[in-house]
Amino acid sequence: MRLVLASASPARLAVLRAAGVEPDVVVSGVDEDALVATLTDPTPTELVTTLARAKADEVASRFAAAATNTTNTTNIPDNTDNTDTRTGADDIADIDDIADIIVVGCDSMLSIAGQVVGKPGTAEVARTRWKDMAGGEGELLTGHAVVRLRDGAVVARAEGTRVTTVRFSTPSGEELDAYLATGEPLAVAGAFTLDGLGGWFVEGVDGDPSSVVGISLPLTRRLLAEVGVGVVSLWGDRATS
């Protein structure tokens, strides 16, 4: 059995590794903006669940193609060097045993001031986000989709979303300038991290902290159980040491 993380997120990989799981990483080629554009007034939960499902399904489809020995190169991003520099991602060709594969896809967004937002992308957008966040609170939603395949055929799937309330401090002008200058807040949902430099500006969370970082361990444990996988079986030698 192999757990495949369908994500380029170093944060998600770090959470799983710290929790005893060494997943294979296969980055999905999902165009999130294009997919969101096809949705009609999705709720925040529908948004992150749809995106998480799309990421998991895109990677799962590659295993289906590999299992039938067909090469569907139309939608498999060119990953000829077999690694994605962002996270050292594998190509599915690197995964020797595809008899029993569990693919996990996630998507995180912050609901704040009546908007649901992802990664700011620029310092200007991140600064604007912090004007809404400072001294207040938002809800960090992380959608999760788990797909289990045996010999390339989907045999089970499970989905869920975790919502965690995050209470923000009020960084000074100098602190915010410095934080934005690091670049960290530009590449993470909600323009903050709980486990990085952003932690200086988070007063607290109500709910699951791992979900804020990018993947909820307790929810993923339940979703794995729904597809017949006990999380302890994924701990490898950690379970016996």
Ligand SMILES: Nc1nc2c(ncn2[C@H]2C[C@H](O)[C@@H](COP(=O)(O)OP(=O)(O)OP(=O)(O)O)O2)c(=O)[nH]1
């Ligand atoms: N280290 C850390 N990262 C965070 C935190 N909050 C959000 N993030 C990251 C996790 C994800 O990498 C990113 C949310 O964007 P997405 O859910 O679209 O994932 P991303 O595009 O990174 O990768 P993916 O789409 O799964 O391939 O923000 C946090 O508190 N700590």
